[in-house]
Amino acid sequence: MKSSKRKICQVLALAISSISASAAMAAGPLVQGGGSSLVAPTIGNLTATPPGEIGLFGTSEATFTYYSVGSGAGQSAFLFNAPSNFGTGVTGTVDFANSDAALSTAQVTSYNNTGLGSTEGPLIQIPYIVTAITIPVINAPAVTSTTTPQTTPGQTHSISLNDSDLCGIFSGKIKDWNAVVNPENGSFYSATSKPITVVYRADSSGTSELLTRHLHAVCTTANTATGVTFVDSLTFANTTAFPSGVPSNFIGATGSGGVHTTLVGYSSAGTPAAVAYLSPDYANQFLAPSSSSASNPLAVASLLNATNGKYYSPLYTNATIALGSISAPSGATAAGNPNLWVPVAGETGYTALANPASGYPVSGTSQIIVSQCYLSSTVSKAVVDFLTDHYTNASFASLVNGNGFDTVPSSFKTAIVADFLSNTSGFGLDIGDSGTCSGVGR
Structure with a gap:
């Protein structure tokens, strides 16, 4: 009898535990977004291992999904x-996007003037992280340099490329490492012929935009x-x-994961030689030490900056250096313009x-x-x-750095908090502003 009671209690305990876990997973309203595969490992999801920002944030206020x-x-x-852009069967509201x-300028103007801005409130676009775009080199010639920086685990120096190399390879003018x-x-680099396959993003990709801009x-x-x-x-x-x-030597792949998988396959097979472009969190763990997406490491090139003649690895510190003295918009009018x-x-x-x-x-x-405005104050x-x-x-910043990115410069952080998260600037641009958001929201 005691054994039966014990088993019943164990079953009930398991059932209650299961219910509690389900309730925790479903706590608060659903806040869903999506977009960039570059930042996906950083943002993560509730079940991501290691946890991303969504895991750190938890479910006490809302259940975020990316x-x-x-x-x-x-x-x-x-x-x-x-929401159907996120996948078949996805419904509800698109609360945010990453790109x-x-x-x-045309997209912002259209949204605010003739699009959903009139009924759902103005959109806010702000920098989220700072990133370099790496150039993986697969089955490339051996590194002989004694001066270029490290870019990959287990190496001291890297193969380096300049702008003419990039333009030649990614246009198809250069098709062989020799x-x-x-x-x-x-x-x-090599007297021995090594034909190059160029792997590019076949989908609509911000990583492509950052490369083609350069x-x-x-x-x-x-x-x-x-x-x-x-063109950009x-x-x-x-x-x-x-x-x-x-x-003919170009091949498309979908998403950062698709590019990474294709390159790992080439690296394992020992052929062909390949060049691509990819975010640090999918490249290797020298650049992104805590990214599981980079656990199959890819060798990447350092790049020569044509202006100052120095070689740079795609470490996030060097990406922040590239931003130079660019500062956040100042004043209500400028701060209210998403393109600035x-x-x-x-x-x-x-x-x-x-x-x-x-x-x-x-x-x-x-x-x-x-959006500046949401119909639900909880959202x-x-x-x-x-x-x-x-x-x-600080925990979120550590996660960003661990995935190979930098946090935005301190002047941007200060302005973002003041303008959009607290309204200490007094501009009325803050999310949920009572004046702007009266009767509107998504």
């Missing part, structure tokens, strides 16, 4: 409040394949850049970001896009508190 679908899909999901590419010039000595700034007809003209774009293989289609927080073509600071005077040449910021508070943790909590 869909890694690429920057372009994330932008579109937010601008049209279209490594800034929204264009045609790649070592910027250290001006000679070719290529657009530095590539010329002299160092680029005939007929190829790079989320779509690498766009028809303006490649009017006749990408070269992340310079786009035509805005002050764009050229400096596209081809920085110092630091790692292919660097920038990844953005978060949120509004949860978004504010999540962002406050992201920008001010």
